Amino acid sequence: MRISTITMYEQSLNSLNRQQGEFLKIGQHISSGRRVVNPSDDPQAAALAVGIDQAKAVDQQYANARVSARNSLSQEESVLNSTSDFIVRARTLLVQAGNDTLGDVDRQAIGLELQGIYEGLLGQANSADGNGRFMFGGFQDDTPPFVQGADGKVSYVGDSGVKGQQVDSARLMPSVDNGQAIFKSADDADLFATLENLIGTLATPVASEADKANLQSVLATAGKALGKSFDNVLAVRASVGARLNELDVLDVVGGNRMLNYEQVLSDRLDLDYNKAISDYTLRQVGLQAAQKAFVDVQKLSLFNQL
Known part of the structure; x- marks a missing residue:
């Protein structure tokens, strides 16, 4: 069977192209530091990498949610400290x-200071976050949750909802408590109502034994209510600290x-440089041989013999 010059030429050219392609491919692997540059290099490893990248993206979302939750809880903790x-x-x-x-006059002076505390507490209860949303209104965060009516009494107009953040695959964490949970005690007394009644009583002159008895009764009731409110705030603070x-x-x-993900990716995708350099050297020799063979085939034309 005779082999024509053109057949030898094509075979030599194909070998040259193949050797050159393999040489460039290894060079690409070395420059990237990756064993798998294209999915065709290792389909199974490439599919694994896609899955891990998706898992990393989800975990990053959880990490971002934890940052947001921490910011909200830290701001709530600051409000609770001031409230305490x-x-x-x-x-x-x-x-x-x-x-x-x-x-x-002395009691009225105390009442004035309590009025300042009352207003300070109201400001804390209507605190807003960095986005201008009111923190303690539950899901009603576009208006102040505590409003003062025409009669001077404060009422809660938020809802009982509790905002949460998905901080991990199996953990939906409350990121801020609503105003009812913070500013009401266990027996449902409104902290503000206690102070309103107390301030009004201290502003009233004591002119009789009945007035004195009423004053002592109001002070005792207010003392118990403030104690319960304080215990409630401490309980919420403990919950915030735990979160x-x-x-x-x-x-x-x-x-x-995340480190485990990176390790798996490294094990499956990273390049073995010693082996890659060895392969690179071999491919370089193979390419040089293919180039020489191609040149030699070109010299086989009969016209070169004339």
């Missing part, structure tokens, strides 16, 4: 107001999971 301080000061003033040696600690734990778990 206000209540502690109010309880101190309450004890002072019960002193029998005080006159009407912040949980976020720290979830951050560690999420970070370890």
